[in-house]
Amino acid sequence: MRTALRTAIATALVAGVAITAPALAAGAAFAADGPVAVSAPGAKPADTGAKPADTAPATGTGKTADTKGQDTGKDGVFVRNQILPNGATARIVKLGDTHYRAEILKEGQRVGTLEADGHPVAGNDDGTFLVLFETGLTSTWQGNYLPGARPGVYELADGTRVELTLKYGGYDLRTVEKSGEGRVLVHLNGTRKVGVLGKAVLVVEPDGGFAAYINGSTRQAAPKLVETPDTTPAPAPKPTPGPVxxxxxxxxxxxxxxxxxxxxxxxxxxxxxxxxxxxxxxxxxxxxxxxxxxxxxxxxxxxxxxxxxxxxxxxxxxxxxxxxxxxxxFPKLPKGCEKDAATPTPAPSTTTPAPAGNTGTTVNNGGQTSVVPKGGVAAGAELAAEGDSTALIAAGAGAASLAAAGLGFVVLRRRSAGARG
Structure with a gap:
């Protein structure tokens, strides 16, 4: 009797262990998803109307636990979770080659959804922006927003300029061209739109306000109005000389x-x-x-x-x-290198100066000479202007004639004295 009793107790203990082990394994697999009801072997589960895939996780997404690359069925393939600047989480899921979805979660509750199907989309949560591209890439930032912008030319943080225009009751964001109308980056039709120009990601709101984020740059700022349609464009800065x-x-x-x-x-x-x-x-x-x-x-x-x-x-x-x-x-020469004057020095004259004493010849600066007669003729002589060779020759000829006349007068006096003697 005692042997039979001990055998029955041992059998019961082994059976209990066999039942408990599967139950613990199931609870560990969904620990992150909350408690799981375990049914005894052979018993039918309670008909709650819920399927295993619909078990609500603690994150409040209504999905199974996120594992990269895991196929979540109709909800696509999980890609990643991304933390936003305001602390919210974006759960990125791939639905197709150019089709991605971002579910925005705050404190475990979904507060918004973005779906990029062939084109980028953007969300704005009180100044926190999330742009989801059709490639699955994202850009997220906080600030850099100019609300209620008016038409004009705006400068971004990297110096890029764009033009906001208002036509037919809708806003267009365009590139700025030197001549003609710029290319349309964003055309609003009543909903928030996304545009890309170089490294700049632009989000335009229905009221014309827009934000800009420069990917990969540490310098960020809201767009700055630099020109309006009723103002004259500021002249381009002139290039300046380089250093000497x-x-x-x-x-x-x-x-x-x-x-x-x-x-x-x-x-x-x-x-x-x-x-x-x-x-x-x-x-x-x-x-x-x-x-x-x-x-x-x-x-x-x-x-x-x-x-x-x-x-x-x-x-x-x-x-x-x-x-x-x-x-x-030209750049000024260093100090001590100015031995040349601004005007070249004239070459020295090659004329030989007159010897000391009164020889009747004077030397002028031009290197030409003039004969000054002596005696009574010299007192009334008029010399030609400097450099006038014709007048100088005439003056010389006149002086010679006068000298000849004087010589004739002396000979005549001697002849008269001889005749008287």
């Missing part, structure tokens, strides 16, 4: 803007070799070079003034004829 670089003891160089767009001119001032100007294209390749021996190129509208001085100037113009030049001084 010293290449040698008396050699300096500087890059300046050309009068032709995108071109530059490299100016070199060298005490020994003189000035040099090199016109370069946008790639830095030389187009034409000016120096002392070749100081002008009319075809390119360039000329050097004062090429033989230490203070030369470069003249530039885009048109020929009487168009005035725009003058730019």
């Amino acid at each position: 670089v010293t290449l040698g003891e008396c050699t300096v160089q500087q890059d300046i803007p050309s009068v032709f767009a995108l071109l530059t001119v490299t100016l070199t001032n060298d005490l020994e070799k003189g000035p040099k100007a090199v016109l370069k294209d946008e790639a830095g390749k030389p187009v034409v070079t000016l120096d002392r021996d070749h100081a002008a190129d009319l075809g390119q509208g360039l000329t050097i003034k004062g090429a033989n001085t230490t203070t030369p100037q470069l003249g530039q113009r885009t048109q020929g004829g009487d168009t005035p030049y725009a003058w730019t001084a």
Whole structure:
């Protein structure tokens, strides 16, 4: 009797372990999804109307536990969970090649859904933006938003400019072109829209307000209005000359803007070799070079003034004829390199100066001479102006005639005295 009783108790214990083990395994598999009811073997489960796949997880998504790449049936393939700047979670699911869904969860409850089917879509939760692309990629940020924007040209954080226009009661966001109307990035038809320009992701609201995010940039800001339809566009900033670089003891160089767009001119001032100007294209390749021996190129509208001085100037113009030049001084030579004057010194005269004493000959600055008669004739003589060789010859001839007349007068007196004696 005792042996039979011990055998019955042992059998019952083994049976209990066999029932409990499957129940614990089931509870561990869905631990994250809440308690699971376990039925005894052979018993039919209670008819609650719920299927196993519909068991509500703790996240409140109505889905099974998220595992990357897991097929969730009609709900597609789970891709990832993404935390948004405001603390919410976006559950990304792939539904097709260009079809993705983002379910927005806050504190375990779904508060919104975005579905990108062939084009990007955006959500705005009080300034927190989420853009879901049809490729499954996302962009999310907080701020950078300008509410109720008015038509005009706006500048983004990276310097890109876009134009917001209002036509036929709807807003368009366009690129800004130098001539003509820009390309349409976003056309609103009453719903929030997404546009992309370079690295900038743009979200435009139905009231014209829009936000911008520069992917991969640490510099972010809301779009800034820089021009309105009733204002004159601000002129583009003019290019400025580069710094003066010293290449040698008396050699300096500087890059300046050309009068032709995108071109530059490299100016070199060298005490020994003189000035040099090199016109370069946008790639830095030389187009034409000016120096002392070749100081002008009319075809390119360039000329050097004062090429033989230490203070030369470069003249530039885009048109020929009487168009005035725009003058730019070459970089100034370092201190101690100004031994040449701005105007070259005249060459010394080769005329030999007159010896000391009164010889009747004077030397003028032009190297020409004039004879000054002596005696009574000299007192009334008038010399020709400097450099007038014809008058000088005439004066010399007159003086010779007068001298001959005086000589004749002396001979005549001697003849008269002889006759009287």
